[in-house]
Amino acid sequence: MSHDYKAVQSTPFKKRFDLWLLIGIALYLVGFIAVSFSTQPAGESLHPVQVVIRATGTLAFLLLTFILCIGPLARFTDRFKPFLYNRRHLGVTTFLIALMHAALTIMWYHGFSETNPLVSVFISNPRYDSLSGFPFESLGFVALIILFLMAATSHDFWNANLGPGLWKTLHMGVYFAYAALVLHVALGAIQFNKDPIYVGLLAASAVTVIGLHLISGIAGLRSSHRDGLDGWLKVAAVADMEDARAKIIRPAKGEAIAVFRDGEKISAVSNVCRHQGGPLGEGKIVDGCITCPWHGFQYRMQDGQSPPPFTEKIATYATRIVDGVVYVNPEPNAPGTPQTPSQIGASA
């Protein structure tokens, strides 16, 4: 959907979201610092910079863990969809906090010698052949570079100019970054501070991310539609289809299909928005157009084309209603192909 680029596509909801995010971050940092000093063992003297390094490190790790859990959680409950639609702000915020953690660490632990601080990061611990003594700093560095590339390419300009495929591939790097961060913490902070809280948080975070993705993947496979009528896939009974909303069908092959009801009409289109691959089936019909929940890109129900002057097109699918049940043909029409909607109440 061609348009002038804006620095931030802001809505009142996004503004409130960002405000609460900032308040949450501030509360975490203040709380962490307060608890660290109040529970400091006798004889140990923590410097405020060290505490802020720990606070920002744990916060960035927990935020990234949460970001990775949003996708699977949003498949099970609508409560997480606001987070899903605002993941971009969460991601950039996470990178900035991780950057603060890295900058403070380099300054505090490597900034007071004659060696270049960045060089010092790589040579201060040369035990690359050891597991428990592995220089965990390099793992954090790799993760930070990936988070930087993701944050730096989070603007719409990048999705449009790298292309959705390359953009998505680049942003899937977050899983590699997360694995590097788990090792960064396991081989770093936890080796020096075996506090059960840290160990437990790390283990719980990693297990939660892996577990939720596994459960979500299995649920997705189970919901792959193979039953139907003459090769058409069963969607739902007409009575179970909410007006202006969709049911998402996942064929054994190909893209997911969003089957919408608009009053007495049933139409089906690809579930994948051309903008950033957003889930169209989780959106709704606004002014007669299917509206992506992520950024509001719109497509006409009858032909999958964005309303003029925009030119984006998505695939359409044939639908039919038999004995009060909606079916969809899993074979897509070419993007932008007109497809007559099924009429509720008409004979099949």
Place this chain on the structure above:
Amino acid sequence: MSETAAETLVLALGIYFGIGLLVGLIYMLGGAGRIDPAAKGKGLPFRVRLLILPGVAGLWPIMLTKLFTQKEPPVS
């Protein structure tokens, strides 16, 4: 990692991002509009030009190639 290897790595990163900043400046000063009609002139406000600078600095080999080879405007 030896000190020489670490110095070489840091120098290489510095050169990489230094070139990237130069390519980023080219993008800020009109290169973006060359590959994306929606980013021409007022279509890409100054704040957005600043926002895309770090990304070009990080991915400059791809973006430099696009500057010289991309004929078709992007999809969106």
